[in-house]
Amino acid sequence: MSALLDLLFPSKCVVCERPPQLVCVGCLPAPRPQSELLSGYRLSYALDLEGAAEKLITGYKDLSKLALARHLAGYLDEALELLPVRPAKILVPPSSRKNFARRGYNPVELICSKSPMLRSLNRVSARSIKFTLDQRGLSAKDRRENLEGAFEVESGSGPLLIVDDVVTTGATALSLASASAAAGFEVAGICVVARRNSPGQTRESKKA
Ligand SMILES: [Zn+2]
Structure with missing residues (x-):
């Protein structure tokens, strides 16, 4: 439906709201690849989730502007460059049944x-094996509890990369990391497009 609407009504930029493109070249935020340790796992990301970066992600996830996927993929590749190893296997968080029914696709897969x-x-x-609440609006502690034991990963071995679009507290990525370790994998890192800094949140360590 939204694809049809895009055809009927010409696009406007998700950042500056001017036509005719979904995002103007000049409105794309410059990638700033960074990496830090998240509970002992190497996390890398290309954008801080604010300003234009936030509008891009919102346009993609909430307004279903699917053509933005290729831009987000470019940022993901920038973040990937920071990881010391390039695993041959990746794991993407499974969509909740409700989100999948609503969107009809897994945004990170895309x-x-x-x-x-x-x-x-x-x-x-990986699959969800527990009923979980929407993470939005939950505190960091509630997010962790909400997602504890939430996933089951197929068994396997070797280095594995966890990929997601946004990390806030890291609850999803960390829950997937422990499920992956339990399934026999060695988690080589977590790679995301953007990192949201919640106010008052303390970083365990930060390295450029
Ligand atoms: Zn623009």
């Missing part, structure tokens, strides 16, 4: 399919 670096890698599958 971004990976547009990434020259990620699309050819083997996918490891």
Whole structure:
């Protein structure tokens, strides 16, 4: 439906709201790849989730502007460059049944399919095994509890990369990391497009 609406009504930029493109070249935020340790796992990301970066992600996830996936994939590739190892296998968080029914696709899968670096890698599958609440609006502690034991990962071995669009507290990525370790994988890192800094949140360590 939204694709049809896009055809009927010409696009405007999700950042500056001017036509005719979904995002003007000048409105794309410059990538600032950074990496830090998140509970002992190497996390890398290309954008801080604020300003234009936030509008891009919102346009993609909430307004279903799917053509933005290729731009987000470019940022993901920048973040990937920071990881010391390039695993041959990747894991993407499974969509909740409700989100999948609403969107009809997994937004992170779609971004990976547009990434020259990620699309050819083997996918490891995970499934949700617990009813979870929407993470939005939950505190960091509640997010962790909400997602504890939430996933089951197919068994396997070797280095594995966890890929997501946004990390806030890291609850989803960390829950997937422990499920992956339990399934036999060695988690080589977590790679996301953007990192949201929640106010009052303390970083364990920060390295450029
Ligand atoms: Zn613009």
